[in-house]
Amino acid sequence: MNRNAISLPIIMSLFLKASLAVGKDDAPEVSYFADKQRGWFWYEVLPDPVKKIQPEIQVDQEKTKPDSKPPRVVEADIAPQAQTAAEPQPLSSVWLKQNLEHYLNQAIDDPSPENVAAFYYLQRVMMDKAERFTHAARYVVMSDPQLDETVRRPLATYAANEANHQASVVAEQALKAIAAQAGILFFFRSDCPYCHVQAPILAMLENAYGFKIYPVSLDGLPMPNGFFSQFKRDNGQAAMLGVEQTPALFLMKPPKQIVPLAQGALSLEEVTGRILLAAKEAGWIDATQYQTTQGIRNTPMLLPAAGSISPAVTQDPLSLIQALQRSAHLGSTP
Structure with missing residues (x-):
């Protein structure tokens, strides 16, 4: 038998086993017989083996936050703070506010003589403290005119009546002074029932203080009760002043000053009060005079x-x- 014929298959099988051993961790190699034109693998430069990429561990989980501390350190920091927070002194007002309800609940849940008495004793302490404060407060207030409210407005009946009388006198003088330089602009509608009852009030204001009333009809018709029959028709003045409801009242001082009073029915006292306030805000009367009209002493x-x-x-x-x-x-x- 030809030795060369026998050794050739053996040599080929050894080379194939070696080739398989080298590439067992890679993808399956193409058979030499299927790709024999490439020659043997030692004629080629084999590519570098592919490195397996290990999954990266999240850095955020491994890295410690700059400001974070171990639990023991954090607890050590918090403990001194808790100790430095001073507890209120027993039986102080702060302590009573914090603990009185606790003693009440304790007495309700377990109404033993000791628990009930403890609550009532603490309540007595709080009441006595309040009474002591009241006496001290009365003395301090009566000793300082800046704190004594009776200096601004007396409480005694006779003195309060005198303050009201003085206020009415000064208010009448102020209203007459305002009426000499300002009038009342009165917007109404013939079918407005509130305008019908507001008209007599304005007539009283006119007669008592001398205010000139300037009636303006929004619908061009007079009021059925006969008040202010000499009216003007609205020619856009209501829209310019923002009238939305009737009766609408404005304090008007020629040539250009117009101050709103109300859009709705008012009593005589309300009208005069608003006139005085509007005059004070507009600078027609001074603050001291206005304060006197309210029955309050200027302080x-x-x-x-x-x-x-x-x-x-x-x-x-x-x-x-x-x-x-x-x-x-x-x-x-x-």
Whole structure:
């Protein structure tokens, strides 16, 4: 037998096994017999083996946050803060607010003599504290005219009646002074029932203080009760002044000043009160005169400007009182 014929298959099988051993971890190789024109694999430059990509571990899970601390450290930081938070003194007003309800609930759930008595004793403490504060407050207020409200408006009946009398006198004078320079613009409709009852009130205002009434009919028709029969037809004035409801009243001071009073029916007292307020806001009467018409004595008001008192001053009661008193002396009345 020819030795070459026997050895050739053996050599080929060895080469094939070697080739399979080299590429067993890669994709299956193409058989030499199917691609024999390429020659043996040692004639080629084999590509670098593909590295298997390991899944990356999320960095966010491994990295510790810059501001984070181990639990023990965090607990160690919180513990001193909890200890430094000062508890209110027992039986202080803050302590009573926090604990009185607890003692009440305890007495309701377990109404033993001790629990019920403990609640009522604490309630007695709170009431006695309130009574002590009331006495001190009355003394402080009566000793300081800036805090005593009776200086501004007396409470005694005889004094209150006198204040009301003075207010009516000054108000009448002010209203007559306003009437000498301003009139009432009265918008109405012939079919408006509220206009029908407002007209007699305006007639009283005209007779008592001398206000000139300027009636304007929105529908061009007179009122059936005969009041203000000499009226003007609306020629766009109502729309210009924003009239939406009737009766509509405006305080008018020639040549161009017009101040709204109301869009709706008012009593005589309401009309005069609004006239005085509108005149004060328009500068036709001064603030002192207006305050007197309200039955209130003219006194300095505590109106400190924003930022005029520093935070350090508010920490000392005496300094705070002095700062507020200075602002009252420098302040103006409304």
